[in-house]
Amino acid sequence: MKPVKLPAGYRLPKGTTMADVRRLDQELLSGEGHHQAQSYDAKRGQKRTHREEK
Amino acid sequence: MLTEAEEIVRQAWRELPRGDRDLLKAISADQWEVCERPLGTYTDELLRSAGCGSLPADEISRSNDALALWVPDLRVVLINVSHSAFDASTFDYDLSRVAWHEWGHALSLDRADEDDIAAGERYVELLPEGLARHVRQVGYRRREYTHEIVAEIYAILMIWRRQGNAGQPPWLHPEVYELVRRVAG
Numbered sequence: 001m002k003p004v005k006l007p008a009g010y011r012l013p014k015g016t017t018m019a020d021v022r023r024l025d026q027e028l029l030s031g032e033g034h035h036q037a038q039s040y041d042a043k044r045g046q047k048r049t050h051r052e053e054k
Numbered sequence: 055m056l057t058e059a060e061e062i063v064r065q066a067w068r069e070l071p072r073g074d075r076d077l078l079k080a081i082s083a084d085q086w087e088v089c090e091r092p093l094g095t096y097t098d099e100l101l102r103s104a105g106c107g108s109l110p111a112d113e114i115s116r117s118n119d120a121l122a123l124w125v126p127d128l129r130v131v132l133i134n135v136s137h138s139a140f141d142a143s144t145f146d147y148d149l150s151r152v153a154w155h156e157w158g159h160a161l162s163l164d165r166a167d168e169d170d171i172a173a174g175e176r177y178v179e180l181l182p183e184g185l186a187r188h189v190r191q192v193g194y195r196r197r198e199y200t201h202e203i204v205a206e207i208y209a210i211l212m213i214w215r216r217q218g219n220a221g222q223p224p225w226l227h228p229e230v231y232e233l234v235r236r237v238a239g
Binding site for chain 1: 093097101106107108109113116117119120121122123124125126127139140141144147148151152155156159162163182184185188191192193198201202205210213214217223224225
């Protein structure tokens with residue numbers, strides 16, 4: 001018999017509620033998450049610069 | 055509650071783009087069941103009764119915490135609508151979101167390739183901070199990261215679509231968007 005393929009599920013981190021999930025969705029969809037993505041890109045750019053200096 | 059839940063999930067299915075529904079049908083991922091039981095125990099019963107074997111004990115326990123599961127061997131999405139995480143006042147939103155997440159899982163598990171799976175950690179790093187934290191804190195295995203990202207972004211893109219938008223949201227890294235487009239639709 002083939003081994004059972006494990007199910008893929010939707011679980012929440014401990015202490016997180018669906019209200020937290022909805023809040024995060026709202027932040028992203030309203031554009032607030034855009035700033036997070038931009039700051040991540042800026043951070044990557046900075047790391048790249050450090051490597052180039054070495 | 056079950057009747058209301060079934061109607062919400064049916065509506066969530068109808069809101070999927072036709073191409074995505076066709077894709078899900080093509081991979082036999084167009085069946086679902088809403089129930090009021092811990093999903094690890096229930097899935098194990100279903101697998102054993104279908105002659106597919108049993109889930110490991112730790113996987114039963116892990117899956118009992120889940121709001122929903124995609125069960126590849128049975129080609130079915132199971133949703134535990136009695137899970138305490140569902141809010142009565144936002145049941146429609148929560149349940150639709152969870153159903154979309156699981157259909158994203160079904161597509162990802164069938165269509166993501168080994169390179170996609172191996173790049174899971176990198177894709178997590180490309181997510182907005184809040185989403186990355188969510189994926190890391192749930193305790194998924196490294197090889198589950200890509201599937202989790204596809205499922206989660208797929209669900210959020212469906213909410214984006216429900217709000218009348220289309221295309222790539224400005225907050226989503228192009229590489230992650232391309233991954234989801236390639237794998238899920």
